[in-house]
Amino acid sequence: MNELTQLTGKGLLIHHWDTDGICSALLILDRLGDKIVSNRTPTLGNYYLTPEELSECTGFDFIIIVDMNLPEENILTLARNAQVYIFDHHLGKEIPTVFHHNPIIKGKSPNEYPSASWIVTDYLQNPINLYAILGVIGDHEQKIQNNPFFNQMIQQFCKENNIAFEDLIHMAYLLDSSYKRGDKKAVEQAPYYLLQNRSIEAITENTDWQNNLFLLDKEISSILSEPVAFVNDIIRKDLHTRSNIISTITRKIAWDHNKTAIVVNTGYFDTENQLYVRTIDTDLKPMIQKGKDHGYKCGGKKEVLGVILPKKDTQQFIDEIVTYLST
Numbered sequence: 001m002n003e004l005t006q007l008t009g010k011g012l013l014i015h016h017w018d019t020d021g022i023c024s025a026l027l028i029l030d031r032l033g034d035k036i037v038s039n040r041t042p043t044l045g046n047y048y049l050t051p052e053e054l055s056e057c058t059g060f061d062f063i064i065i066v067d068m069n070l071p072e073e074n075i076l077t078l079a080r081n082a083q084v085y086i087f088d089h090h091l092g093k094e095i096p097t098v099f100h101h102n103p104i105i106k107g108k109s110p111n112e113y114p115s116a117s118w119i120v121t122d123y124l125q126n127p128i129n130l131y132a133i134l135g136v137i138g139d140h141e142q143k144i145q146n147n148p149f150f151n152q153m154i155q156q157f158c159k160e161n162n163i164a165f166e167d168l169i170h171m172a173y174l175l176d177s178s179y180k181r182g183d184k185k186a187v188e189q190a191p192y193y194l195l196q197n198r199s200i201e202a203i204t205e206n207t208d209w210q211n212n213l214f215l216l217d218k219e220i221s222s223i224l225s226e227p228v229a230f231v232n233d234i235i236r237k238d239l240h241t242r243s244n245i246i247s248t249i250t251r252k253i254a255w256d257h258n259k260t261a262i263v264v265n266t267g268y269f270d271t272e273n274q275l276y277v278r279t280i281d282t283d284l285k286p287m288i289q290k291g292k293d294h295g296y297k298c299g300g301k302k303e304v305l306g307v308i309l310p311k312k313d314t315q316q317f318i319d320e321i322v323t324y325l326s327t
């Protein structure tokens with residue numbers, strides 16, 4: 001027995017737009033069934049809910065949030081009219097007035113809880129399953145092979161299902177393709193599609209996702225073929241695109257060069273920029289806090305910082321990050 005199985009009334013499910021968020025949402029839907037009457041993801045690229053979105057999140061008895069570290073003000077607003085349950089693995093502050101299940105902020109190692117899908121699976125005491133694993137793969141890709149416990153589990157899963165590790169990566173790319181193409185509706189339909197189509201083929205043979213991936217691959221490889229600049233041994237890259245690919249680009253550049261990468265996208269929002277930083281192992285937590293102190297919309301993990309900030313502030317905050325990373 002746990003808190004979730006005792007829930008009554010109508011529930012809203014809020015989830016991150018990526019593979020981990022979609023898979024975590026599927027796991028909640030699978031357990032709670034019709035008690036969840038609606039699901040949504042924030043405006044793609046926003047790690048918060050706008051006042052308008054918040055007002056649409058009323059009329060529910062409970063709200064479950066997976067794989068998203070929404071700002072505390074958002075959570076407290078939601079909690080005024082509904083019971084709130086959070087399952088997450090991003091860094092942040094514990095919100096003690098709601099059910100906040102995040103082993104990472106309680107001091108557990110990210111190596112033990114590499115994804116929200118794993119946290120939900122563990123909490124629900126589900127057996128190891130495709131969606132738990134895809135969430136892990138979505139967030140870590142090949143890097144998870146350095147984690148002995150999960151590597152062993154994933155290898156075993158691949159063997160039993162007669163698939164290769166690369167097939168799992170490809171599935172995560174397919175699931176991520178909707179948000180990268182800016183298709184919020186498709187993101188919100190994905191958990192229900194997975195619920196009704198419970199197979200590996202349902203993912204690999206989805207033609208909408210295949211087509212997204214074809215278009216994204218063209219754009220991403222053209223960007224990656226351009227040279228990158230270095231500042232103090234840190235990679236700096238500027239983008240101007242309406243696709244939501246800054247995390248993909250940053251991850252690829254950082255991992256390909258095995259160096260910290262700072263990427264700015266000036267093309268996604270009109271008055272703000274997307275800024276993304278990925279280190280190899282330097283802790284970015286102090287910079288997440290610093291960004292929040294500046295009033296920027298910030299989120300991240302130990303080695304990832306995502307920021308939405310005014311265009312005019314961007315270079316100055318990058319300078320602060322470079323200073324932090326260089327000392």
Ligand SMILES: [Mn+2]
Pocket residue numbers: 020021067089115116139
């Ligand atoms: Mn995640």
